[in-house]
Amino acid sequence: MSIHFDRQSAEARFREVFSHLGAVTAYARRRGSRDPDGIAAEAMTIAWRRLDDVPRDDPLPWLYGTARNLVLAEARRAAPSAPAASADGKHVDQPPVELDPTLERALRGLSQLDRETLLLVAWEDLTPGQAARALGISPVAFRVRLLRARRRLQTSLEEAQTASPPPHLNHLDVEGT
Amino acid sequence: MKNDSTLAYLRRLNPVPKAASVDGADLFERIISLPRDERPAPRRSATRRRVALVAVGLAVMALLATTAFAVANWFGDVVKPAVTKQEYKTAQSELTLPPGVTWPELNVDPNSVTSRGGGGSSAVMIAMGSWECYWADAIRSGDEQAQQRAHAELNSLFANHVVIAPAGASENWFPIGHPFPVVDRELPLDQAAEAHRLIEERQTFGKVVLKP
Numbered sequence: 001m002s003i004h005f006d007r008q009s010a011e012a013r014f015r016e017v018f019s020h021l022g023a024v025t026a027y028a029r030r031r032g033s034r035d036p037d038g039i040a041a042e043a044m045t046i047a048w049r050r051l052d053d054v055p056r057d058d059p060l061p062w063l064y065g066t067a068r069n070l071v072l073a074e075a076r077r078a079a080p081s082a083p084a085a086s087a088d089g090k091h092v093d094q095p096p097v098e099l100d101p102t103l104e105r106a107l108r109g110l111s112q113l114d115r116e117t118l119l120l121v122a123w124e125d126l127t128p129g130q131a132a133r134a135l136g137i138s139p140v141a142f143r144v145r146l147l148r149a150r151r152r153l154q155t156s157l158e159e160a161q162t163a164s165p166p167p168h169l170n171h172l173d174v175e176g177t
Numbered sequence: 178m179k180n181d182s183t184l185a186y187l188r189r190l191n192p193v194p195k196a197a198s199v200d201g202a203d204l205f206e207r208i209i210s211l212p213r214d215e216r217p218a219p220r221r222s223a224t225r226r227r228v229a230l231v232a233v234g235l236a237v238m239a240l241l242a243t244t245a246f247a248v249a250n251w252f253g254d255v256v257k258p259a260v261t262k263q264e265y266k267t268a269q270s271e272l273t274l275p276p277g278v279t280w281p282e283l284n285v286d287p288n289s290v291t292s293r294g295g296g297g298s299s300a301v302m303i304a305m306g307s308w309e310c311y312w313a314d315a316i317r318s319g320d321e322q323a324q325q326r327a328h329a330e331l332n333s334l335f336a337n338h339v340v341i342a343p344a345g346a347s348e349n350w351f352p353i354g355h356p357f358p359v360v361d362r363e364l365p366l367d368q369a370a371e372a373h374r375l376i377e378e379r380q381t382f383g384k385v386v387l388k389p
Binding site: 010011014015018021022023025026029030037040041044045048049050051097098099100103118119121122123150153154157 | 183184186187188190191192193195196198199201204205208209211212213214
């Protein structure tokens with residue numbers, strides 16, 4: 001009876017977590033994943049397995065942090081010229097998102113952590129506290145990092161606007177500098 | 178971009194402005210059919226563990242101290258209450274001193290165990306009963322020099338922070354706080370002056386015990 005009740009309670013709770021599936025999918029797409037649906041599904045599977053670790057009040061930063069690790073792992077696995085494949089082995093032809101070339105060049109000029117700091121706030125609409133939880137750092141450290149990242153992006157944008165246009169890059173190099 | 182803040186500029190160029198519309202009903206059912214990780218019982222925080230450890234340590238130390246005290250008391254090594262000031266006053270009232278002879282000022286608490294000079298060699302222990310006899314004998318002898326000598330010696334004893342044992346104390350009596358003192362030698366009571374000479378000349382290593 002107790003096990004049955006626990007199961008029901010866990011399912012009810014996971015349903016709330018699962019309601020963020022669309023947000024996690026969009027996150028993976030924004031980060032240039034070739035298989036955003038697979039990333040989101042895997043993040044949700046991890047959330048189910050480790051449901052006790054998912055914050056009850058606000059699971060979204062935890063989900064973003066998990067999805068970020070999965071996107072990074074995907075980028076490490078994928079050879080630059082290899083076709084993307086989903087978790088079940090099927091090829092995925094979903095084109096990565098296209099960015100404004102100037103912005104893409106400027107973002108490439110940032111470190112991966114600076115880029116994630118900016119994008120969590122700008123694209124995922126997280127508060128600094130939520131974004132800090134997603135990155136696993138303190139809110140104060142996040143604010144400092146955000147301030148510096150904004151300055152670096154500003155500089156990088158100015159440099160990107162004066163430089164020649166880059167070759168077409170359809171995937172944000174998450175491992176880039 | 179010039180008049181646009183960096184974050185607003187980024188927001189404006191968000192490539193996926195809205196959350197993806199995903200029908201995940203089937204995915205949800207598949208996920209909840211998977212087993213979940215067994216999570217071990219939550220561990221106590223480090224602070225709580227430290228507090229608990231200190232509390233257990235204190236409890237064990239208190240238990241050991243109580244046990245050691247009880248055992249030592251059982252064997253008589255410890256620790257009868259030393260003479261009190263009231264007992265000292267009572268002794269004064271029971272003895273009639275001849276004219277011109279006064280009691281020495283009790284300038285130390287007989288219950289306290291003190292030492293002076295380091296090395297544990299400055300305290301002399303004397304049995305209270307014997308001290309009374311010694312004092313009384315000097316008074317009763319009628320010998321004025323003996324009375325003055327006794328007076329001076331007793332004053333000296335007190336000045337040197339003598340530890341006074343209670344009347345009837347066993348041979349194993351030691352004052353509280355010095356359960357296992359180092360005894361250099363034992364001298365008969367009538368050699369109190371010799372005991373003090375040894376102490377003042379630092380020829381002893383440990384305490385000198387005057388025995389009746």
